[in-house]
Amino acid sequence: MSVVENLPPTTIFVLEDDLWYSQFLSYHLSLNPDHRVEVFNDVDSFMSRLHEAPDIVTLDYYLPGYAGETILKKIMAVSPSTYTLVVSGQDDISKAVDLMKQGVHDYIAKNDETKERIWSIVEKIKQNISLKKEIEVLRKEVKQKYSLGTELVGSSEPMQKIFTLVEKASNSNINVTITGETGTGKELIAKAIHQHSNRSNKPFVAVNISAIPSELLESELFGHEKGSFTGATHQRIGKFEEANGGTLFLDEIGEMNINLQSKLLRILQEREVTRIGAKGTVAIDVRILTATHRNLIEEVKKGNFREDLYYRLLGIQVHLPPLRERGHDLLLIAQKLLADFCLQNDMTPKRISPDAQKVLLKHTYPGNVRELKAVVELAAVLSDKDVISPEDIQLPEQKQDLQTSPFPEEKTLDEYIAETVQKYLDKYNYNVLSVADKLKIGKSTIYRMIRKREVYLADKN
Numbered sequence: 001m002s003v004v005e006n007l008p009p010t011t012i013f014v015l016e017d018d019l020w021y022s023q024f025l026s027y028h029l030s031l032n033p034d035h036r037v038e039v040f041n042d043v044d045s046f047m048s049r050l051h052e053a054p055d056i057v058t059l060d061y062y063l064p065g066y067a068g069e070t071i072l073k074k075i076m077a078v079s080p081s082t083y084t085l086v087v088s089g090q091d092d093i094s095k096a097v098d099l100m101k102q103g104v105h106d107y108i109a110k111n112d113e114t115k116e117r118i119w120s121i122v123e124k125i126k127q128n129i130s131l132k133k134e135i136e137v138l139r140k141e142v143k144q145k146y147s148l149g150t151e152l153v154g155s156s157e158p159m160q161k162i163f164t165l166v167e168k169a170s171n172s173n174i175n176v177t178i179t180g181e182t183g184t185g186k187e188l189i190a191k192a193i194h195q196h197s198n199r200s201n202k203p204f205v206a207v208n209i210s211a212i213p214s215e216l217l218e219s220e221l222f223g224h225e226k227g228s229f230t231g232a233t234h235q236r237i238g239k240f241e242e243a244n245g246g247t248l249f250l251d252e253i254g255e256m257n258i259n260l261q262s263k264l265l266r267i268l269q270e271r272e273v274t275r276i277g278a279k280g281t282v283a284i285d286v287r288i289l290t291a292t293h294r295n296l297i298e299e300v301k302k303g304n305f306r307e308d309l310y311y312r313l314l315g316i317q318v319h320l321p322p323l324r325e326r327g328h329d330l331l332l333i334a335q336k337l338l339a340d341f342c343l344q345n346d347m348t349p350k351r352i353s354p355d356a357q358k359v360l361l362k363h364t365y366p367g368n369v370r371e372l373k374a375v376v377e378l379a380a381v382l383s384d385k386d387v388i389s390p391e392d393i394q395l396p397e398q399k400q401d402l403q404t405s406p407f408p409e410e411k412t413l414d415e416y417i418a419e420t421v422q423k424y425l426d427k428y429n430y431n432v433l434s435v436a437d438k439l440k441i442g443k444s445t446i447y448r449m450i451r452k453r454e455v456y457l458a459d460k461n
């Protein structure tokens with residue numbers, strides 16, 4: 001069932017100086033009782049009512065005394081959401097292309113097929129309008145009921161408990177430890193805590209400990225003075241100083257080596273940091289949020305993580321359940337990710353059919369929300385319609401079969417290109433726009449490769 005009930009009637013303004021033809025269009029379009037059709041035989045009376053923002057205008061482009069272009073510009077200025085259809089006696093393709101470039105939605109020649117063409121175009125426009133409204137309603141609903149900020153979505157009981165915990169964490173200055181499988185939204189939770197706290201107008205700085213070689217980590221966190229070691233050609237401010245007054249998110253804290261753990265503990269106790277090679281110290285006021293996919297207490301038992309640091313960092317514990325334990329949150333998140341993707345890529349908004357929803361719900365998502373995001377975005381690219389159907393959903397197992405090559409060592413130039421694009425997609429979190437930008441290729445090239453299944457919007461492994 002659609003979330004948008006009782007849509008208002010579709011208003012259609014017909015601007016046509018030929019009396020007979022205007023009556024013909026009006027009669028035909030009024031056959032649907034949901035249409036409210038108004039006929040204007042002169043431009044001035046049309047202009048005086050344009051502020052009512054009709055959903056659709058059918059425009060005779062060649063009206064006496066007015067250039068069609070002038071009327072079109074006026075429509076776009078006064079009522080930018082209106083869909084304008086040019087209905088013209090001239091069956092001229094180049095004119096049609098030109099008009100579409102100027103913002104006309106479609107071009108219909110006056111001939112035997114006009115009735116059918118206009119009817120089907122109006123139906124498509126109505127679907128578009130309804131989808132846009134549906135997305136608006138969903139967004140508002142999600143924002144009001146289930147979200148924390150605009151990003152984090154979830155109505156399930158465990159997520160509601162987490163939102164309450166996050167609110168409590170935001171109102172205090174206590175440290176927070178966030179645990180959960182990969183892709184469950186640990187960084188998103190850290191950002192939400194920062195955004196809702198009284199530090200929100202100061203920096204939020206995230207450091208992924210596992211992504212930085214251990215020999216560089218100390219300088220990355222605490223900074224260094226010029227000449228303090230080979231290669232230190234400039235003074236460098238560390239992440240602690242960068243986050244001063246705000247929040248420092250240490251992701252994958254379990255990967256920090258034991259030496260650096262001691263230094264970190266000292267800094268947290270003394271609330272001051274010493275850049276490598278510096279004589280003096282810098283006072284710091286930083287709230288620490290940490291995340292890990294490991295069981296840290298187990299790491300303490302094994303001697304891999306300092307017990308005193310563990311308790312120092314612990315504070316409030318937020319454990320994010322895997323996506324497969326969040327029930328219908330999955331669909332709520334999928335709809336939000338789909339709406340975001342369509343918006344970012346200038347695509348017509350799409351919805352997920354009930355059958356496709358069933359397919360999405362069956363999968364277990366070891367990569368959690370990150371994996372769901374990749375699946376939904378790929379489906380958006382593969383689907384040719386406004387509705388995502390089961391065939392558009394490529395789950396990772398299916399994808400791997402397609403990837404298997406009988407001759408892995410022999411590659412064509414196209415395969416090498418695909419491999420490079422895939423590496424960049426993996427690296428840039430499957431963000432097509434970033435990859436297109438980095439590789440200096442068009443985003444449509446990447447979408448074409450995705451459609452041809454040469455590359456994927458999900459981890460290959």
Ligand SMILES: Nc1ncnc2c1ncn2[C@@H]1O[C@H](COP(=O)(O)OP(=O)(O)OP(=O)(O)O)[C@@H](O)[C@H]1O
Pocket residue numbers: 151152153154180181182183184185186187188189251293333336369370373
């Ligand atoms: N509840 C949610 N609602 C909407 N989007 C979400 C939600 N949870 C996660 N995401 C999205 O899923 C992706 C992965 O989230 P995030 O990077 O926060 O996970 P993570 O647990 O920190 O992953 P990792 O452990 O691999 O670092 C991001 O694109 C994020 O925006």
